[in-house]
Amino acid sequence: MITLKDKILSGVMKPTRYTGGELNAVIKDPSAVDIRFGFCFPDVYEIAMSHLGMKIIYHTLNEREDTYCERVFAPWDDMEKEMRAHDMPLFALESGDAVTHFDILGFTLQYELSYSNIVNMLDLARIPLLAEERGEEYPLVYGGGPCAYNAEPISDMFDFFMLGEGEDQVHEVMDVIKEWKRNGKRSKRELLEKLCGIGGIYVPSFYDVEYNDDGTVKSVTPNNPNAPKTVKKRIMRDFDKTYAPDSIIVPFGEVVHDRVMLEVMRGCMRGCRFCQAGYIYRPLRERSPKTLMGLAENLLSCSGYDEISLSSLSTSDFSGLPELTNELLKITEEKKIGLSLPSLRIDNFSLELMEKVQKVRKSGITFAPEAGTQRLRDVINKNITEENILTSTRMLFKGGWTNVKLYFMIGLPTETEEDVKGIAALAGSVLNEYFEIPKEERAKNINITVSTSSFVPKPFTAFQWFPMNSREQLIEKQRLIKENIPSRRIRYTYHDNKTSYLEGVFARGDRRLCKAIIRAVELGCKFDGWGEFFKFDTWMQAFEETGIDPDFYAARERSYDEVLPWDHIDAGITKQFLMNENEKAKQACTTPHCREKCSNCGAARFGAGVCTEKRGGANG
Amino acid sequence: MADYILKYGRDERVKFISHLDFVRCFHRAVRRSGLNFVFSQGFNPHPVMTIALPLPVGMTSECDYMKVGFVTELSEQEIRDELNRSMPPGFTVYDVHRLRAKEIDLTKIDSAEYITETECAAPADTHIIMDMKEVVVPKKTKSGVKDSDIRPHIFSIEELGFENGIQKLKMRVSCGSAYNLKPETVIAALEKYCPGFKPVFTAAHKKRVFVDGSEIDMRA
Numbered sequence: 001m002i003t004l005k006d007k008i009l010s011g012v013m014k015p016t017r018y019t020g021g022e023l024n025a026v027i028k029d030p031s032a033v034d035i036r037f038g039f040c041f042p043d044v045y046e047i048a049m050s051h052l053g054m055k056i057i058y059h060t061l062n063e064r065e066d067t068y069c070e071r072v073f074a075p076w077d078d079m080e081k082e083m084r085a086h087d088m089p090l091f092a093l094e095s096g097d098a099v100t101h102f103d104i105l106g107f108t109l110q111y112e113l114s115y116s117n118i119v120n121m122l123d124l125a126r127i128p129l130l131a132e133e134r135g136e137e138y139p140l141v142y143g144g145g146p147c148a149y150n151a152e153p154i155s156d157m158f159d160f161f162m163l164g165e166g167e168d169q170v171h172e173v174m175d176v177i178k179e180w181k182r183n184g185k186r187s188k189r190e191l192l193e194k195l196c197g198i199g200g201i202y203v204p205s206f207y208d209v210e211y212n213d214d215g216t217v218k219s220v221t222p223n224n225p226n227a228p229k230t231v232k233k234r235i236m237r238d239f240d241k242t243y244a245p246d247s248i249i250v251p252f253g254e255v256v257h258d259r260v261m262l263e264v265m266r267g268c269m270r271g272c273r274f275c276q277a278g279y280i281y282r283p284l285r286e287r288s289p290k291t292l293m294g295l296a297e298n299l300l301s302c303s304g305y306d307e308i309s310l311s312s313l314s315t316s317d318f319s320g321l322p323e324l325t326n327e328l329l330k331i332t333e334e335k336k337i338g339l340s341l342p343s344l345r346i347d348n349f350s351l352e353l354m355e356k357v358q359k360v361r362k363s364g365i366t367f368a369p370e371a372g373t374q375r376l377r378d379v380i381n382k383n384i385t386e387e388n389i390l391t392s393t394r395m396l397f398k399g400g401w402t403n404v405k406l407y408f409m410i411g412l413p414t415e416t417e418e419d420v421k422g423i424a425a426l427a428g429s430v431l432n433e434y435f436e437i438p439k440e441e442r443a444k445n446i447n448i449t450v451s452t453s454s455f456v457p458k459p460f461t462a463f464q465w466f467p468m469n470s471r472e473q474l475i476e477k478q479r480l481i482k483e484n485i486p487s488r489r490i491r492y493t494y495h496d497n498k499t500s501y502l503e504g505v506f507a508r509g510d511r512r513l514c515k516a517i518i519r520a521v522e523l524g525c526k527f528d529g530w531g532e533f534f535k536f537d538t539w540m541q542a543f544e545e546t547g548i549d550p551d552f553y554a555a556r557e558r559s560y561d562e563v564l565p566w567d568h569i570d571a572g573i574t575k576q577f578l579m580n581e582n583e584k585a586k587q588a589c590t591t592p593h594c595r596e597k598c599s600n601c602g603a604a605r606f607g608a609g610v611c612t613e614k615r616g617g618a619n620g
Numbered sequence: 621m622a623d624y625i626l627k628y629g630r631d632e633r634v635k636f637i638s639h640l641d642f643v644r645c646f647h648r649a650v651r652r653s654g655l656n657f658v659f660s661q662g663f664n665p666h667p668v669m670t671i672a673l674p675l676p677v678g679m680t681s682e683c684d685y686m687k688v689g690f691v692t693e694l695s696e697q698e699i700r701d702e703l704n705r706s707m708p709p710g711f712t713v714y715d716v717h718r719l720r721a722k723e724i725d726l727t728k729i730d731s732a733e734y735i736t737e738t739e740c741a742a743p744a745d746t747h748i749i750m751d752m753k754e755v756v757v758p759k760k761t762k763s764g765v766k767d768s769d770i771r772p773h774i775f776s777i778e779e780l781g782f783e784n785g786i787q788k789l790k791m792r793v794s795c796g797s798a799y800n801l802k803p804e805t806v807i808a809a810l811e812k813y814c815p816g817f818k819p820v821f822t823a824a825h826k827k828r829v830f831v832d833g834s835e836i837d838m839r840a
Contacts, residue, residue, distance in 0.1 A: 002786065002821055006678075006821075019634075023648075250708075252641045252708075253638075254644075300651075301652065303648065303652070304649060304650070304651035306664075336665040
């Protein structure tokens with residue numbers, strides 16, 4: 001039998017993006033469940049399928065008999081054209097059914113540049129874009145993930161957001177929705193009021209935003225008695241016992257992270273001042289090597305993957321690392337499985353560990369000094385020294401590695417010309433380390449890559465008040481680095497600053513941006529994270545047509561007494577702590593990490609993880 | 621070490637998987653199965669497998685073959701059952717044959733029988749091209765698109781019916797490394813030479829393959 005889908009799929013690239021049916025995908029009878037749930041990732045299959053959070057929510061929801069959670073991704077441009085030409089609405093991968101009348105769609109908000117795809121997906125699904133235009137016959141639309149901490153720019157399109165970690169929360173929400181559906185899906189308002197009773201649920205329509213004459217936010221006030229004044233994020237206190245799927249969908253085509261991912265810990269103890277993840281996932285919590293070994297064995301045997309990687313914000317800080325890698329290597333060597341350890345810090349990684357992991361192939365290694373001078377590294381609280389960097393790279397060169405990538409940011413607060421030149425100089429010092437090793441002791445063909453991206457100030461960081469560098473400033477800094485690279489053996493690559501600028505606008509944006517996003521999509525914007533689709537000029541046109549000055553959001557210095565659009569959200573750390581960190585940054589004064597000394601960020605009130613560990617410091 | 625021939629196929633659910641993706645998919649099935657496959661040496665050890673013919677994207681099949689090796693001899697039944705348990709839904713291993721000498725040589729496969737379904741307003745009269753001495757159509761080769769006479773490579777075409785705007789054909793044509801004729805190319809030739817035949821879309825299913833005129837005998 002020839003179906004419409006057959007015809008369409010025969011003409012598009014990578015058709016297995018749209019077929020579903022992968023190993024370990026969950027197939028249920030839709031008529032036998034209470035809730036049909038679409039987990040939406042607003043990007044293409046290969047990106048979506050690499051995302052750990054989706055795997056967790058997908059499997060935990062599907063363990064409920066009453067819920068069928070399916071995957072819904074953004075079709076690539078060629079597929080979208082076919083779908084629109086054949087009047088095919090956005091569908092879920094498992095059943096192939098249109099999502100137009102699912103009970104709930106949950107979007108994961110991983111990066112600001114995916115906002116246009118959310119609009120496009122709702123449009124493809126034939127669902128009204130604005131929450132207030134959607135009646136009970138349409139799915140509830142919610143968002144979660146890091147961008148939910150300031151989702152104001154897209155809040156008009158969402159019924160609610162889930163703040164923080166969703167492993168428990170999502171089940172509480174499903175229970176309420178199931179009850180609501182059983183009672184005939186009467187008033188959506190009543191449902192949302194009920195959901196407000198669940199910790200971490202933020203219903204944007206229950207808050208009124210007022211603005212000052214200068215355009216800044218005057219106040220954010222609840223307009224519904226059920227809505228809390230501030231919404232506090234949820235965390236999983238006992239991370240070792242937190243749900244982790246023991247099954248994993250194995251894609252047919254290659255995806256970005258095509259391997260078993262083992263989440264060894266959540267949160268980070270370092271406190272780098274630019275890093276939103278480092279703040280919003282506090283406190284640091286670990287899984288035990290024993291739990292992790294059990295998960296690893298299950299995931300490897302059910303998937304047949306030949307690679308496993310340890311996932312966390314800073315894997316070398318994981319206290320169980322030596323024990324876990326020793327145990328893992330026993331399986332990986334026997335079964336010819338590759339083990340990869342991303343996110344290693346340059347000051348505490350062990351060459352012995354690297355040697356064990358990369359027995360044969362000495363592939364490249366990436367370090368992130370982030371800034372070119374000690375002063376600026378102190379400003380951002382990176383807490384690594386030039387000596388750390390040179391010692392580590394010398395060890396690597398002696399161990400036979402020749403591909404080293406150094407990652408930096410430009411546009412950081414207080415950055416001077418000297419700091420920028422320092423990036424090139426540091427790369428030169430690394431190269432010198434290589435040449436100082438006698439020829440017979442080092443491998444040939446040294447290859448150093450310096451890569452810079454443009455710093456984007458994010459909410460809930462110490463730099464949330466800081467004006468982002470202008471594009472002209474960033475281009476000048478890139479030029480300065482290029483000119484100062486001391487050797488042709490060092491390659492310099494840099495990130496396009498137009499996308500960074502847009503990211504900067506949305507990251508600290510407010511509700512007034514929503515109309516610009518919708519307008520940009522009308523004008524053809526989508527897949528903004530993809531160079532071949534990104535239309536900077538169209539975005540600028542959309543801002544102009546909707547009366548938005550993007551510099552107001554990205555390039556303006558904010559004062560401490562300004563009401564920030566996200567002040568009614570409680571990410572677990574106090575604003576006072578972020579102010580203290582910002583002040584210390586201006587003095588180039590560092591803050592010790594959580595295991596050394598508690599800096600009273602506020603996360604201790606969760607009573608979990610590193611906050612409850614014994615430590616040497618005065619506040620320990 | 622023991623060599624085996626696997627006869628396998630795939631249905632509608634997994635027909636859009638590319639050849640390379642199938643290879644990776646099979647590697648993973650091998651790891652899941654726990655069978656003691658022979659692995660290659662080198663940086664990325666993988667199970668050694670030789671696939672007779674790559675299956676085009678979009679085609680279903682019940683007659684694909686590959687050669688694999690095991691470290692020790694296993695029962696044919698066990699291999700079949702373990703692989704069927706480990707492959708994603710939509711793939712089936714029908715038969716396993718322990719290769720003792722060269723009784724089956726997959727490199728010699730030279731023709732295949734396909735069932736095609738073509739969406740069209742009016743069916744093609746296939747006798748038109750069967751009665752021609754030469755059927756020249758553009759054909760993709762390694763060095764680009766070239767005109768080629770495909771007539772010597774069409775052994776038979778049988779019309780299985782025309783219903784609801786779908787014409788069903790059974791055709792036997794050359795396949796393999798010497799000359800590979802895709803069923804779609806035959807449909808394109810029919811479009812060129814049969815008046816009134818306007819194919820909209822064709823789906824193909826590979827039914828049988830032959831070595832020198834006879835089907836591969838898995839009981840050899």
